[in-house]
Amino acid sequence: MLAWTAWDTGADPARFARGVPWIVDFLRRMLPPDLRVLPAALVGAIKTLEIALLGTAVAAVLALPLGFLSARNVAAPPVFHPARAALNFFRSVDTLVYALVFVAAVGLGPFPGVLAVVAYTTTSLAKLYSEAIEGIERGPVDAITATGATRLQVLRFGVLPQVLPLFLSYVLYRLETNIRAATVLGFVGAGGIGFYLQTYLRMIDYPAASTVLLVTVLMVMVVDAVSSRLRARLV
Amino acid sequence: MIEVAGLRVVLPPDVVAVDGVDLVIRPGEFVVILGRSGAGKTTFLRALNRLVEPTAGDVRVGGRAVTGADPATLRALRRQIGMVFQQFNLVRRASVLDNVLAGRLGWAPALPTLFGHFPAEDRRIALECLAQVGLADFAQRRADTLSGGEQQRVAIARALAQSPAVILADEPTASLDPALTGSIMDLLKTIRARRGLTLVVSQHQLETALAYATRVVGFRQGRVVFDGPPAALSPAVASTIYAEEPRRSPQGGHP
Ligand SMILES: Nc1ncnc2c1ncn2[C@@H]1O[C@H](COP(=O)(O)OP(=O)(O)OP(=O)(O)O)[C@@H](O)[C@H]1O
Numbered sequence: 200m201l202a203w204t205a206w207d208t209g210a211d212p213a214r215f216a217r218g219v220p221w222i223v224d225f226l227r228r229m230l231p232p233d234l235r236v237l238p239a240a241l242v243g244a245i246k247t248l249e250i251a252l253l254g255t256a257v258a259a260v261l262a263l264p265l266g267f268l269s270a271r272n273v274a275a276p277p278v279f280h281p282a283r284a285a286l287n288f289f290r291s292v293d294t295l296v297y298a299l300v301f302v303a304a305v306g307l308g309p310f311p312g313v314l315a316v317v318a319y320t321t322t323s324l325a326k327l328y329s330e331a332i333e334g335i336e337r338g339p340v341d342a343i344t345a346t347g348a349t350r351l352q353v354l355r356f357g358v359l360p361q362v363l364p365l366f367l368s369y370v371l372y373r374l375e376t377n378i379r380a381a382t383v384l385g386f387v388g389a390g391g392i393g394f395y396l397q398t399y400l401r402m403i404d405y406p407a408a409s410t411v412l413l414v415t416v417l418m419v420m421v422v423d424a425v426s427s428r429l430r431a432r433l434v
Numbered sequence: 435m436i437e438v439a440g441l442r443v444v445l446p447p448d449v450v451a452v453d454g455v456d457l458v459i460r461p462g463e464f465v466v467i468l469g470r471s472g473a474g475k476t477t478f479l480r481a482l483n484r485l486v487e488p489t490a491g492d493v494r495v496g497g498r499a500v501t502g503a504d505p506a507t508l509r510a511l512r513r514q515i516g517m518v519f520q521q522f523n524l525v526r527r528a529s530v531l532d533n534v535l536a537g538r539l540g541w542a543p544a545l546p547t548l549f550g551h552f553p554a555e556d557r558r559i560a561l562e563c564l565a566q567v568g569l570a571d572f573a574q575r576r577a578d579t580l581s582g583g584e585q586q587r588v589a590i591a592r593a594l595a596q597s598p599a600v601i602l603a604d605e606p607t608a609s610l611d612p613a614l615t616g617s618i619m620d621l622l623k624t625i626r627a628r629r630g631l632t633l634v635v636s637q638h639q640l641e642t643a644l645a646y647a648t649r650v651v652g653f654r655q656g657r658v659v660f661d662g663p664p665a666a667l668s669p670a671v672a673s674t675i676y677a678e679e680p681r682r683s684p685q686g687g688h689p
C-alpha cells in the first residue's frame with residue numbers, strides 16, 4: 200500500500216536530492232533578513248494574534264451550549280445524536296477552507312479570518328467539551344440533584360466545577376493551534392502576517408520574507424510558552 | 435413521615451433490586467436499614483427521592499406523593515430530604531463552603547444562584563451547619579484537601595443546610611476508617627436529637643445498627659425480612675439477613 204502511494208505521489212529520493220541545492224540557495228538568499236520590514240511584520244503579527252484571540256474567545260463561548268447538547272450523559276438521545284453528527288461534519292473542515300468561504304462571503308481582511316477561526320474552533324472545542332462532560336463523576340451530580348436543584352443548577356454546581364478547568368485548558372490549547380493556523384490565513388486573503396509573507400515571496404524579496412518568518416516563529420514560540428505554562432497550572 | 439407501598443425497582447437489564455417493599459417511617463425515628471451487599475439498600479434509598487425511578491409502587495414524604503410528582507413538586511420534596519452518600523459526593527474542586535451552600539439550592543432564588551449568588555441568610559445557614567459538624571474553620575478549604583471523615587462531615591452539613599425533615603444516609607461510614615464509624619454515627623445521632631429529624635441510614639454492620647437504631651429494617655434480596663426494635667433482632671434473625679444465597683438473576687453481579 201505504502202509502496203503504491205510512493206509511486207502515485209511521485210515520491211523519489213533522487214529527485215529530492217536534486218532539489219537540495221536549490222533549497223540551500225533559497226536559504227542563502229534569505230540571509231541576512233531585511234530588518235527594514237520589521238514594523239510591517241510586527242503589524243501583521245499583531246493582526247494574527249488578534250484574529251486568533253478574538254476567534255478563540257468567541258468560539259469558547261459558542262461551544263458551551265453545543266458541548267452540553269452533544270454530551271451523552273446530559274442531552275437526550277434525540278438531541279445528542281444530531282448534535283454529535285453535526286459536530287463531526289463541521290469539524291472535518293479545516294480553518295483554511297473556512298477562510299476561503301468567508302473571504303468570498305465578506306471580502307478580504309482580518310474579519311473573514313476571525314470568522315474562519317470561530318467556525319472551526321467552535322466545533323472542535325464543542326467536541327472536546329462534550330468529552331470532558333462525559334467523563335465527569337456521577338456522584339456530585341446525584342448529590343446536587345438530591346438537594347432539589349433545577350436542571351440548570353445541577354449543571355452549574357454539579358457539572359461545571361468538574362469540567363471548567365479542563366475547558367480552560369482546551370481553550371488555551373486551541374489558542375496555540377489557532378495562532379499557528381492564523382499565520383497562513385493571509386495566504387487566502389484573510390488577513391494577518393501570512394499576507395506579508397506571501398507578498399514578499401511573490402516579490403522575490405527573500406530577505407524581507409525571512410524577517411516575516413522570524414517574527415512568526417518567535418510569536419508562536421512565545422504564545423506556546425505562555426499558554427502551556429498557564430495550562431500546567433490548571434490541572 | 436415516609437410511606438412506602440409496594441415499592442419495586444427493576445434495574446436494567448432485569449435485576450430486581452427492590453422487590454415489593456411496604457414500610458411506614460414515623461417522624462423522629464432512627465431507622466437503620468440492614469442488609470448484606472446487593473440486598474438493595476442503596477437502590478431503596480435512592481428510590482425514595484427518585485434518584486432511581488421506581489418501577490412500581492408509591493412513595494410519600496410528609497403526606498405528599500413523590501412517585502408521579504411533576505418536576506417542580508419533586509424538587510420541592512427533594513429539598514426536604516437530605517442525602518448523604520457512601521462516597522461523600524462532594525464537588526472536589528469547590529470550597530467546603532460552596533459545597534455546603536449547594537444544600538440551599540432548593541431554597542435560594544434560582545437565577546442568581548446560577549451566577550454564584552446566594553442571599554446572606556443562606557450563607558449564614560450554611561456556615562451554621564458547618565459549625566454544627568465541627569468544621570467552621572474549614573469553610574475556605576478546597577473540599578479535596580480534607581480527610582475522608584472530614585469530607586463526610588461536610589456532606590452531612592450540606593444535607594443539613596437543606597433544613598430537611600428527613601436525612602437518608604447510604605452507608606455513610608463504609609468508605610471510612612472503622613475508627614471513624616462511631617464519630618459519624620454519633621454526629622447523625624446528635625443532629626437528630628437537636629433537630630428532631632427522621633433518619634434512615636443503611637449499614638451492613640450489625641453492631642452499628644444495634645447501637646444507634648430505634649428501629650432496624652432488615653433487607654434481603656430486595657425484600658424486608660425483619661422490622662422491629664434492635665432488641666428484637668435475635669441472632670437467628672440476623673443470620674437470615676446475612677445468609678449466603680445465590681441471586682435470583684444471573685446478572686446480579688454480587689456473588
Ligand atoms: N446501576 C445498576 N444497574 C444494574 N443493576 C444494579 C445497579 N446498581 C445495583 N444493581 C444491582 O441491584 C441489586 C441491589 O443493589 P444495591 O446497590 O441496591 O445493594 P446494596 O444493598 O446497596 O449493596 P452494597 O452493600 O454492596 O452497597 C444488586 O444485585 C446490584 O447488583
Ligand SMILES: [Mg+2]
Pocket residue numbers: 475476477604605
Ligand atoms: Mg449500597
